[in-house]
Amino acid sequence: MRTKAITLLSICFILLTANISAQRIKGSDTVLPIAQQTAEKFMNQTSNTRVTVTGGGTGVGISALLDETTDIAMASRAIKFSEKMKVKAAGKDIKEVIIAYDALAVVVNPTNPVRKLTREQLEGIFRGKITNWKEVGGDDRKIIVYSRETSSGTYEFFKESVLKNKNYMSGSLSMPATGAIIQSVSQTKGAIGYVGLAYLSRHVKALSVSYDGKHYALPSMETAINKTYPIVRPLFYYYDVKKEKQVSSLMHYILSPTGQEIIKKGGYIPVK
Numbered sequence: 001m002r003t004k005a006i007t008l009l010s011i012c013f014i015l016l017t018a019n020i021s022a023q024r025i026k027g028s029d030t031v032l033p034i035a036q037q038t039a040e041k042f043m044n045q046t047s048n049t050r051v052t053v054t055g056g057g058t059g060v061g062i063s064a065l066l067d068e069t070t071d072i073a074m075a076s077r078a079i080k081f082s083e084k085m086k087v088k089a090a091g092k093d094i095k096e097v098i099i100a101y102d103a104l105a106v107v108v109n110p111t112n113p114v115r116k117l118t119r120e121q122l123e124g125i126f127r128g129k130i131t132n133w134k135e136v137g138g139d140d141r142k143i144i145v146y147s148r149e150t151s152s153g154t155y156e157f158f159k160e161s162v163l164k165n166k167n168y169m170s171g172s173l174s175m176p177a178t179g180a181i182i183q184s185v186s187q188t189k190g191a192i193g194y195v196g197l198a199y200l201s202r203h204v205k206a207l208s209v210s211y212d213g214k215h216y217a218l219p220s221m222e223t224a225i226n227k228t229y230p231i232v233r234p235l236f237y238y239y240d241v242k243k244e245k246q247v248s249s250l251m252h253y254i255l256s257p258t259g260q261e262i263i264k265k266g267g268y269i270p271v272k
Helices: 004-019 032-045 058-067 080-089 119-126 153-161 178-187 221-225 241-255 257-263
Strands: 019-029 047-052 072-075 096-109 117-119 144-148 173-175 191-196 209-212 233-238
Touching: 019 058, 019 241, 032 047, 032 241, 032 257, 047 241, 058 072, 058 153, 058 233, 072 209, 096 153, 096 178, 096 221, 096 241, 096 257, 119 144, 119 191, 119 209, 144 178, 153 191, 173 178, 173 257, 178 191, 233 241, 241 257
Parallel strands: 019 047, 019 072, 117 209, 144 173, 144 191
Antiparallel strands: 072 233, 096 191, 096 233
């Protein structure tokens, strides 16, 4: 009798879970917080869907999409030409959707007296041409540069926008995640790094940035929206068109007023 009862329970479990749709999201650590928040709210409203969200970086997410080990790739940069070629070679059709925007903040230790930098100064620092804070109005202290690892979309975007596609200095310290940059900068007096707007905290100090050498702005939702802060980028979801039906409900949710409000409350700039 006990064996029959267990068997019946197993059958009931299979029947109950048979119609559950499982979706996987993987990629950018910048997008990770809002992907988790929107996925959680979406699952609360959709009982037959399970969504798993993991980070690892934009490059990791797009590779997983190509390998079909994720359904949606989160990205904090646009897909590269080399990645598009791999998509074409695999005979896939990938759709790109902008789900939010993000201001990339340049951060230093709170004890650092420097309050603002130009793009040219930032380029000099991150390329190793400027090595002491006294060269940009600060204390006589060595500059310690923290950066994201090469698989990060944030790494790529900062290189494109701030360094004008020039290479980072060889001595920069690569961090595996944004949280590691926050921790390192907060503990190192001469440190500088960059993080997404939503990651700003009292443990680091954001700098005002100017691209024209005249107009400076601190990173904020307001300055990102009115475009006075110059380091702003779109955040993306990528998915295979053949899975459009499978992911459409989740995509509609994140772009809905409810989803966009979650994004705004999370410290990101909504697209609507």
